[in-house]
Amino acid sequence: MKILQGCMVSLERNKPYVAMIFVQFVYSGLALLSKAAISKGMSPYVFVVYRQAFASLALSPFAYFDSKHDAPISCNLLCKLFLVSLVGLTASSNLYYVSINYTTATFAAAATNTVPAITFIMAVFIRVESISIKHTHGLAKILGSILSLAGAIIYVLVKGPSLHFMIPENQKHNSHSLTMVHSKGDCIRGSLMMLSANTSWSLWLILQGFIVKQYPAKFRLTVMQCFFSFIQSTILAAAMERNTSAWRLGWDIHLLSVAYCGVIVTGICYWLQVCAIETKGPVFTAMFTPLALIMTATISALLWNESIYWGSIGGTILLVIGLYSVLWGKNKDSVKMENNEDGLPKEETILECIIQN
Numbered sequence: 001m002k003i004l005q006g007c008m009v010s011l012e013r014n015k016p017y018v019a020m021i022f023v024q025f026v027y028s029g030l031a032l033l034s035k036a037a038i039s040k041g042m043s044p045y046v047f048v049v050y051r052q053a054f055a056s057l058a059l060s061p062f063a064y065f066d067s068k069h070d071a072p073i074s075c076n077l078l079c080k081l082f083l084v085s086l087v088g089l090t091a092s093s094n095l096y097y098v099s100i101n102y103t104t105a106t107f108a109a110a111a112t113n114t115v116p117a118i119t120f121i122m123a124v125f126i127r128v129e130s131i132s133i134k135h136t137h138g139l140a141k142i143l144g145s146i147l148s149l150a151g152a153i154i155y156v157l158v159k160g161p162s163l164h165f166m167i168p169e170n171q172k173h174n175s176h177s178l179t180m181v182h183s184k185g186d187c188i189r190g191s192l193m194m195l196s197a198n199t200s201w202s203l204w205l206i207l208q209g210f211i212v213k214q215y216p217a218k219f220r221l222t223v224m225q226c227f228f229s230f231i232q233s234t235i236l237a238a239a240m241e242r243n244t245s246a247w248r249l250g251w252d253i254h255l256l257s258v259a260y261c262g263v264i265v266t267g268i269c270y271w272l273q274v275c276a277i278e279t280k281g282p283v284f285t286a287m288f289t290p291l292a293l294i295m296t297a298t299i300s301a302l303l304w305n306e307s308i309y310w311g312s313i314g315g316t317i318l319l320v321i322g323l324y325s326v327l328w329g330k331n332k333d334s335v336k337m338e339n340n341e342d343g344l345p346k347e348e349t350i351l352e353c354i355i356q357n
Helices: 001-040 044-064 076-101 107-127 136-159 183-216 218-240 253-280 282-285 290-304 310-338 352-355
Strands: none
Touching: 001 044, 001 076, 001 107, 001 253, 001 282, 001 290, 044 076, 044 136, 044 253, 076 107, 076 183, 076 218, 107 183, 107 290, 107 310, 136 290, 136 310, 183 218, 183 253, 183 290, 218 253, 253 282, 290 310
């Protein structure tokens, strides 16, 4: 009986970790499918509209039966949700899909690894994440963020020899590649837009910590944000895309991509992230981002003949080291908080409790 209870306790503690690994696996599919759909001519603005529409419809039944669905909704809260949706969902998604048209799926996944560093820096500046250079776990969080950012930069900029052995000889010339050659200006434009998208997403991760404490019904919280983003994205798409044929969906990769991104990514994964943010904080959630890069790069190499370079391998190693450094530091913070004799968090961890239960 004690063994069973111990297993249940262990499973309960590991739920956030399992959820975040699943989220990153789904995000690898996001980069691959969205790149395929947009490369085949789908408007990125229309893509976001359909994505948010699918998410709102898919999650609405769950939001209705949410155990906390009777929580009051004030006008002030609705205004906050509208602004948070504009920053985190509408701006981030549109910038991401426009920029991915100038890059590859692997580059998009690599650039997304700036999210942990950006989130950590922003969280420290607005005083929702604590650091202390006097303790080893504080230094681990700082060093881990630096290593993650350095690994992402190395992955993008450092090439070296390619790993051709990953692709069978009989597929090298037959594999379809979605990689396109762009001008230097397009590459710079795409990189800057991707950075802006990641900054917006990092801000969304932090703001969720405040919103979810004010409104605990997480399903309804997610649905309302998706719906607000749908309205905002529709207005933007109507202004940017005047061709009515761009709004048509057929039984092809376009429908598959928006359904996958809407129902699974925007719906289920956003909800899982809100739950993880509530219990572990925004930096914990962001630090799992490197896993999607490894998955995306491997699938792209096997299916679309995208080359993987030794420089990318080195960058990935740094990303993983940085990931576990920050997670170790976060875990030490949590243990120290739980073992505090007087039941109150100490000075270096009290700010972190603002976004945790």
